[in-house]
Amino acid sequence: MGIVVYRDATIFDGTGAAPVGGRSLVVDDDRLTQVVATDQLVVPDGAEVVELVERFVIPGLIDSHQHLATPPDRVQAEAWLRRMVYGGVTAIRDMADDLRQIADLTRACLVGEIPGPDIHYAALVAGPSFFDDPRTWQVSQGETPGTVPWMQAITDETDLVIATALARGTHASALKIYADLSPELVAAVTAEAHRQGVPAWAHLSVFPALPIDVVRAGVDVVSHVTMLAWQTQTQTQAEAAPTYKSKTPIDPATIDPDDPRIGEVLEAMLERGTILDATGSMWESGEVLDGADAAGVARAQGNAELSAALTARAFAAGVPISAGSDYVTAADDPFPALHRELYFLHERCGMPAADVLRSATQIGARAAGAEDDLGTLEPGKLASFVVLDRDPVADLRNLASVWCTVKRGVRHQRGDFVGPENLEQR
Incomplete structure (x- = not known):
């Protein structure tokens, strides 16, 4: 060049x-x-x-939450990647998919075989009860979900040294801690990942592990701001701890963003430098709203409002926020979903434009574990930037x-x- x-x-x-x-x-x-x-x-x-x-000129944008292969569709994924890079997105976090395809897409984007952003992807771990989820079968076709290196079932009996090494063998950038794990197991998985030099990414609530448990476990990035609401839900001794599937949906109208239990989680995040991947705009995406009945639309709108309020609360508390979309825009939209997430952070959450841009650049690079190469315009870093x-x-x-x-x-x-x-x- x-x-x-x-x-x-x-x-x-x-x-x-x-x-x-x-x-x-x-x-x-x-x-x-x-x-x-x-x-x-x-x-x-x-x-x-x-x-x-x-x-x-701004640094290349980073989408902190994407899925390119659930289920795998190479033609579709390449179209999405092309739209991303021509829309200013130079890196993404792929948050667990069929890593057989994702690894090849990553290689193809890296060497310039296809136009697209750099891909930093996660291998997933969860409790055994999660692996009857149909998505796990979509990303493990030809194999058994929970038994493959990119999609592993974890119990108290699991050798976490081997499990983490198997995940690393997929060339994953991180472990994603997803569902149906106790606070103790979330902490153990995180500690072993860090011991082997691998970041830990997690849902904000892993069920039964609640947000405060996930944050105190030391994970690097947590996803989905509405999951903060689960910290306000208390279980009686007679009730079983919720799993990913058994949890009762929360009415967003009942959640006070200023609830001190939510404040405790945000304080813990600030203390540890935990990054929040908010994914606020997803509730108003076509993927959520298309085909929804009136009740579904009302619930999505309520979650969007809750996302905005909780994200604003996190930003005011000083929590670092990255910009992740967790959806793709419609085929006739000329820009990728990350643009909508950025507008949501600015217009709905009250974040100043400069802070929103840092969420999609410097903080996004930290979320991806790629701050040495990405996120700022400084000598020595990759030449990945956008001209406007x-x-x-x-x-x-x-x-x-x-x-x-x-x-x-x-x-x-x-x-x-x-x-x-x-x-x-x-």
Whole structure:
């Protein structure tokens, strides 16, 4: 690829600093080598120069919650990945799927065989009772769910050293702790994952382990902000602890975001640096609302309102929030779901645009365990960034003004994007 100079843009670098004008970026192959004031720039001999006067550059966006292969559909997944990278998304966390396909998609995106973001994926562990869930069969076709390295059933008798090593053998970036595990087992799985150098990602409530148990176990990232509500539900001695399937749905209208039990969880997250992958906008997605009856729509709207209130509460408490969507937009939508999640965080949760952008860049990179390479515009990091025609800090909706995405030094011009008519889902 050689050396490319992106000259004279306004830079939002993702570090927390205010945007600065008159800056240039020097890319050598797949790395940023300089972020420098344009009046101090010395253009290397033979470098390509891309003029960015009056344009804006932000770090590549990171979607902290995606599923690309439940069930596997290679054509569909490639279409989603293409839309993501042309929409400014340069990395995602895939939160457990059929890792046989995900591993190959990861390789294909990494080497440039197909256009798409970098993929950081998780291998899943859960209690044995979870593995009659039909999704586990979809991602284990030809094998038995719970007995494969990417989808393991865990009990008190499990050799966690071997289980973690098997998950690592899938080249997974993390272990995802999903359902039907006790607080003690969540803590044991997390400790072994960390001992082997693997991050632990989890649902905020794992059933019977509640949010405070999951956070105190030391997991790195927790998903789904509405699950904070489970901390307010108490069990009598006569009641069995809930499982993923047996839990009684919570009426979102009954939850007070200022409940001190929720506050205790947020304080524990802040103390430990636990990242919240909120996934707030998913409740208003087509995946939830399409085909829903009136009661289902009302419940989804209630959960969206609860998501907004709880996310605002977490942000006010100082909890680091990453931006994860957990759905894909309709085939005729030219932009990926992450854009909607970012608008939700800003417009519904009250987060300032600059903080929302950090959620999708610097904090997203931390959530993916990739902060050494991604999330900020600094020399030595991967050359993964987005060039916009309009200022996203002044108006977050300007994210739709993508001019190009640079991913690992490769430029994807928005004008070359194959439109929605070719994004049809099979």
